[in-house]
Amino acid sequence: MSSASTPDFAFPVAARYAGMASSPLKDIFSLAARPDVVSFAGGIPDPSLFAxxxxxxxxxxxxxxxxxxxxxxxxxxxxxxxxxxxxxxxxxxxxxxxxxxxxxxxxxxxxxxxxxxxxxxxxxxxxxxxxxxxxxxxxxxxxxxxxxxxxxxxxxxxxxxxxxxxxxxxxxxxxxxxxxxxxxxxxxxxxxxxxxxxxxxxxxxxxxxxxxxxxxxxxxxxxxxxxxxxxxxxxxxxxxxxxxxxxxxxxxxxxxxxxxxxxxxxxxxxxxxxxxxxxxxxxxxxxxxKDLDAHVATVIEVYRERRDAMAQALTGRLPEGAHLTRPQGGMFLWAALGEGWDAQDLLADAVSAGVAYLPGWSFFAEDADRSTMRLSFVTHSPEVIADGVGRLGEVIARRG
Amino acid sequence: MSSASTPDFAFPVAARYAGMASSPLKDIFSLAARPDVVSFAGGIPDPSLFAxxxxxxxxxxxxxxxxxxxxxxxxxxxxxxxxxxxxxxxxxxxxxxxxxxxxxxxxxxxxxxxxxxxxxxxxxxxxxxxxxxxxxxxxxxxxxxxxxxxxxxxxxxxxxxxxxxxxxxxxxxxxxxxxxxxxxxxxxxxxxxxxxxxxxxxxxxxxxxxxxxxxxxxxxxxxxxxxxxxxxxxxxxxxxxxxxxxxxxxxxxxxxxxxxxxxxxxxxxxxxxxxxxxxxxxxxxxxxxKDLDAHVATVIEVYRERRDAMAQALTGRLPEGAHLTRPQGGMFLWAALGEGWDAQDLLADAVSAGVAYLPGWSFFAEDADRSTMRLSFVTHSPEVIADGVGRLGEVIARRG
Structure with missing residues (x-):
């Protein structure tokens, strides 16, 4: 996003932001924004549900x-x-x-x-x-x-x-x-x-x-x-x-x-x-x-169905020994693929196959479990979710 | 503005905000907000001029x-x-x-x-x-x-x-x-x-x-x-x-x-x-x-008239040796009353007389000239400005 011209002066950057010019997540979100990719990466509400x-x-x-x-x-x-x-x-x-x-x-x-x-x-x-x-x-x-x-x-x-x-x-x-x-x-x-x-x-x-x-x-x-x-x-x-x-x-x-x-x-x-x-x-x-509770109730209906769709689509598609959370609400599922898997490594193949998620390592302050991934279930319809998870399952199966 | 109840727990406050729980300016603005006070303290645009x-x-x-x-x-x-x-x-x-x-x-x-x-x-x-x-x-x-x-x-x-x-x-x-x-x-x-x-x-x-x-x-x-x-x-x-x-x-x-x-x-x-x-x-x-330039042109007309009104009203009302800026634009006049004056000390009398300004000391990083005051000319009509400056002049005259 920076200017094309090379400036003749380099601003001093405070240590707190040194080396943070580009965040790895930003690159992932750019990838995930490709129109041919079903992205579960962002925590993005479905805009069709806005009141x-x-x-x-x-x-x-x-x-x-x-x-x-x-x-x-x-x-x-x-x-x-x-x-x-x-x-x-x-x-x-x-x-x-x-x-x-x-x-x-x-x-x-x-x-x-x-x-x-x-x-x-x-x-x-x-x-x-x-x-x-x-x-x-x-x-x-x-x-x-x-x-x-x-x-x-x-x-x-x-x-x-x-x-x-x-x-x-x-x-x-x-x-x-x-x-x-x-x-x-x-x-x-x-x-x-x-x-x-x-x-x-x-x-x-x-x-x-x-x-x-x-x-x-x-x-x-x-x-x-x-x-x-x-x-x-x-x-x-x-x-x-x-x-x-x-x-x-x-x-x-x-x-x-x-x-x-x-x-x-x-x-x-x-x-x-x-x-x-x-x-x-x-x-x-x-x-x-306005009645925010009533609005939230309609949003919940949709999100619940999508959580169910994603949980169901994931059944049998994760490696043996993988662990999947069962959230009663919110926006995210969390999968740990288990020993030997690296969700960051897997991402390039997933994006090539047309599906994206957020590798879990970035959510750990230390000792990251690199086999983890965050999957947002709120943005897409159950059909798109099933399709995206299907693609993810194929990528996992090929690597397994 | 804090809760009436006395909590049983004191949060640790970072050194960068230690002793900054209440700003002296905030107290001045509270004073200046009294309905019987003509306030030149804030840099507040006249809301009647909003497009x-x-x-x-x-x-x-x-x-x-x-x-x-x-x-x-x-x-x-x-x-x-x-x-x-x-x-x-x-x-x-x-x-x-x-x-x-x-x-x-x-x-x-x-x-x-x-x-x-x-x-x-x-x-x-x-x-x-x-x-x-x-x-x-x-x-x-x-x-x-x-x-x-x-x-x-x-x-x-x-x-x-x-x-x-x-x-x-x-x-x-x-x-x-x-x-x-x-x-x-x-x-x-x-x-x-x-x-x-x-x-x-x-x-x-x-x-x-x-x-x-x-x-x-x-x-x-x-x-x-x-x-x-x-x-x-x-x-x-x-x-x-x-x-x-x-x-x-x-x-x-x-x-x-x-x-x-x-x-x-x-x-x-x-x-x-x-x-x-x-x-x-x-x-x-x-x-x-929209035409922001045209809007700004109408605002300028009004502000110019108010600057003139304030500059004119201040003529002869400041102590001998006082210095007043002559801004060609913006929102503020700046007066230095000169040797022996303290604009912060004067403020209580001014507010009692129904007029407020911002004491200048707070705008200095060091070696504050405490005889200074900032007067915003944009908020009030020429008539109210003349009235407020008149009150300020009386306070100064009484102290002089």
């Missing part, structure tokens, strides 16, 4: 009824209406006041704001192994060292977390307890209580990232770890409208308690002053006047 | 004609249409290709992205004395030490810049050459050439911040320093739609050349993934189909 009419109506209302305010400077904390709506929605899981909400331009900015506010160079951040790549980046550019904590199909292992805290004295722990990216796994209520107990005991703060929790396929809702006794004051709970309403609108929020709220607002101001007031007021209007 | 109808039409078009794309994930570099329009507009001053544009969520994010990409802890950043406060903050949280360079009414002094570069070996120089915030001053073509010569000679990169350049009251347009020979590859040129179209929409861009463009995109992705696609496509549509 476009409702959202357009809300933009129209905001510009007609709140126009001059929407176009004017706002406040770093976020617009009052949106914070009210966010608090109302969150209060179904955890009593929340609007004053405890900080609006961010999507969850990515939320993670970055939190990292700005909390992390010193050299700090250790404990993460699930594997965990969400872009969160790792937001922490890493602040000089944090990520240490992965062992997980099973029920999420992070409390004993492993306890041992890692003792060994590494982390600044914070970052978890995605529900329909995790990349694995699709969720932590049970019991596991959450155990994890909360460990965190409380060691007085270690938690960043709880929950962009997928409402995409539950079987009606089961998991209360956030922040709602465990004593945990609400120790947790920055991150929410996003990207997976529920629209990723293009870039609106999310952080729930927190106490003085850290002020630091979050100062950090947000330093980073971007405030989020788009037009977008904030539109999302507030949407949450106030 | 609300045109902007609403563009949002409507984007949601009708590009709806699913506007609501979907975009790319960190920015949407192609917006980069095209930005390049077309910039090319009037400096030949620019769309590939040389990186979209940001307003200039503040532009400054933060640039700081992320370039600054190492301990680096020196040379700035005008005085300079824009929020830029200083974006650099400071990256561990930079700001060193102010002497200025006169023609901007930064080339010899002083040369000496400061020799003395401090700065990572970069940050300048606002046109209608500067906070002083309203502009650098002449000759001064720009001299400054460019110094920067080229020492091979020091420049961040050129230009949010006000198009708000020229007498038709004179200043070419950016980036357009001086050899400077385009050494400069990150920052533009913003906040002062021309709307601050609430939060769209700006950086122009750069060469490999740093890739680093800027990676940093932007780490910070916020991408800017609101809805807002980006709307601004692109606005620039493509």
């Amino acid at each position: 476009l009419g409702d959202i357009a109506e809300c933009y129209d209302w905001v510009l007609r009824e709140r126009g001059t305010r929407a176009l004017q400077y706002g406040v770093s904390e976020g617009e009052a209406e949106l914070r009210e709506q966010a608090a109302r929605r969150l209060s179904r899981e955890l009593p929340t006041d609007a004053s405890q909400i900080r609006v961010t331009s999507g969850s990515q900015e939320g993670l970055f704001v939190a990292a700005e506010a909390l992390i010193e160079p050299g700090d250790v951040v404990l993460v699930e192994s594997p965990t969400y790549l872009a969160a790792v980046q937001a922490f890493a550019v602040h000089g944090a060292r990520m240490v992965g904590v062992e997980t099973d199909d029920g999420g992070v292992l409390p004993d492993a977390l306890d041992a890692a805290i003792r060994a590494h004295h982390p600044r914070l722990v970052y978890l995605i307890p529900t329909f995790q990216n990349p694995t699709g796994r969720s932590m049970s209520a019991q596991r959450r209580a155990q994890v909360a107990d460990v965190l409380r005991r060691h007085d270690v703060p938690l960043i709880e990232d929950d962009p997928y929790g409402e995409l539950s396929f079987d009606g089961e809702r998991f209360a956030p770890i922040a709602s465990e006794p004593g945990m609400s004051s120790r947790t920055l709970l991150m929410k996003s409208m990207s997976k529920l309403m629209s990723p293009g609108v870039r609106i999310g929020w952080i729930r927190a308690e106490g003085p850290i709220l002020d630091t979050l607002a100062v950090a947000k101001a330093a980073i971007s002053m405030q989020s788009s007031v037009v977008d904030q007021l539109t999302v507030a209007r949407y949450l106030e006047t | 609300l109808g045109d902007i609403a039409e563009c949002y409507d078009w984007v949601l009708r004609e590009r709806g699913t794309r506007a609501l979907q994930y975009g790319v960190s570099e920015g949407e192609a249409e917006l980069r095209e329009q930005a390049a077309r507009r910039l090319s009037r001053e400096l030949p620019t290709d769309a590939s040389q544009i990186r979209v940001t969520s307003g200039s503040q994010e532009g400054l933060f992205v640039a700081a992320e990409a370039l600054i190492e802890p301990g680096d020196v950043v040379l700035v005008e004395s005085p300079t824009y406060l929020a830029a200083v903050q974006a650099f400071a949280v990256h561990g930079a030490r700001m060193v102010g360079v002497e200025t006169d009414d023609g901007g930064v002094l080339p010899d002083a810049l040369d000496a400061a570069i020799r003395a401090h070996h700065p990572r970069l120089v940050y300048l606002i050459p046109t209608f500067q915030n906070p002083t309203g001053r502009s650098m002449s073509a000759q001064r720009r050439a001299q400054v460019a010569d110094v920067l080229r000679r020492h091979d020091v990169p420049l961040i050129e911040d230009d949010p006000y350049g198009e708000l020229s009251f007498d038709g004179e347009r200043f070419a950016p320093i980036a357009s001086e020979p050899g400077m385009s590859s050494r400069t990150l040129l920052m533009k913003s739609m906040s002062k021309l179209m709307s601050p609430g929409v939060r769209i700006g861009w950086i122009r750069a050349e060469g490999p740093i463009l890739d680093t800027l995109a990676v940093a932007k992705a780490a910070i916020s993934m991408q800017s609101s696609v809805v807002d980006q496509l709307t601004v692109a549509r606005y620039l493509e189909t």
Whole structure:
């Protein structure tokens, strides 16, 4: 994407971005964007499911009824209406006041704001192994060292977390307890209580990232770890409208308690002053006047069917000894092909055969299982999924 | 703004934000927001001048004609249409290709992205004395030490810049050459050439911040320093739609050349993934189909009249020996009351008398002239300006 001309001057690049001029994932996404490739690589909502009419109506209302305010400077904390709506929605899981909400331009900015506010160079951040790549980046550019904590199909292992805290004295722990990216796994209520107990005991703060929790396929809702006794004051709970309403609108929020709220607002101001007031007021209007739950219910129907289609298509197509997660919600399946397989090596053949996925190595802070792959089931119809998985199965069979 | 409850847990705050829980400016803005106070404190465009109808039409078009794309994930570099329009507009001053544009969520994010990409802890950043406060903050949280360079009414002094570069070996120089915030001053073509010569000679990169350049009251347009020979590859040129179209929409861009463009995109992705696609496509549509120059021309008419009203009202109302800038554009007048005056001390009396301004000390990296104040002339009508300045004059007279 850089200019064709070779400049006569080389800008000094900060060490935090040295060698990061091109990300390997970007190259994968470019490959996956080829029109002849069925891509399971991205976590891209199906645009045909967007509530476009409702959202357009809300933009129209905001510009007609709140126009001059929407176009004017706002406040770093976020617009009052949106914070009210966010608090109302969150209060179904955890009593929340609007004053405890900080609006961010999507969850990515939320993670970055939190990292700005909390992390010193050299700090250790404990993460699930594997965990969400872009969160790792937001922490890493602040000089944090990520240490992965062992997980099973029920999420992070409390004993492993306890041992890692003792060994590494982390600044914070970052978890995605529900329909995790990349694995699709969720932590049970019991596991959450155990994890909360460990965190409380060691007085270690938690960043709880929950962009997928409402995409539950079987009606089961998991209360956030922040709602465990004593945990609400120790947790920055991150929410996003990207997976529920629209990723293009870039609106999310952080729930927190106490003085850290002020630091979050100062950090947000330093980073971007405030989020788009037009977008904030539109999302507030949407949450106030439209039925997000009903919309999410229609999305879930479709995603459930696609998860089933992908799980079924994969049956018998993975190598013997492979492990596949069985997510009850969210957007991702996670496959470990097992000993001797390298999903990154396999990708060139897969793309040649017309199918793409995200190699799993990039989701590990350390000791990557290179046999893993993340497969998003939300973007394509069951037919396209079956076709793509079929192609993947052939590539695996040829290599097997 | 923090929660009323006292939490049982104190989050660790990173040193970069230690002691920054509440900014003194925030308190001033709260005071200034009192309905009985005529505030010249903020740099707030007059909302009655927004091209609300045109902007609403563009949002409507984007949601009708590009709806699913506007609501979907975009790319960190920015949407192609917006980069095209930005390049077309910039090319009037400096030949620019769309590939040389990186979209940001307003200039503040532009400054933060640039700081992320370039600054190492301990680096020196040379700035005008005085300079824009929020830029200083974006650099400071990256561990930079700001060193102010002497200025006169023609901007930064080339010899002083040369000496400061020799003395401090700065990572970069940050300048606002046109209608500067906070002083309203502009650098002449000759001064720009001299400054460019110094920067080229020492091979020091420049961040050129230009949010006000198009708000020229007498038709004179200043070419950016980036357009001086050899400077385009050494400069990150920052533009913003906040002062021309709307601050609430939060769209700006950086122009750069060469490999740093890739680093800027990676940093932007780490910070916020991408800017609101809805807002980006709307601004692109606005620039493509509406006449921003004609809109700016109507805004300039009003601002010029207000600058004149404020300059006239201040005549004879400042203490003997005071110095007042005579900006040819932009949003701010800058007054130095002179020896023995402290504008921060004076503020309480001013607010009691129903008028507010921004004390100038906060705009200095070091050796603040505490007798200075920034007065924005854009928010109020000439009548309200005359009234507010009259009140300020009485406060000064009482103290004099």
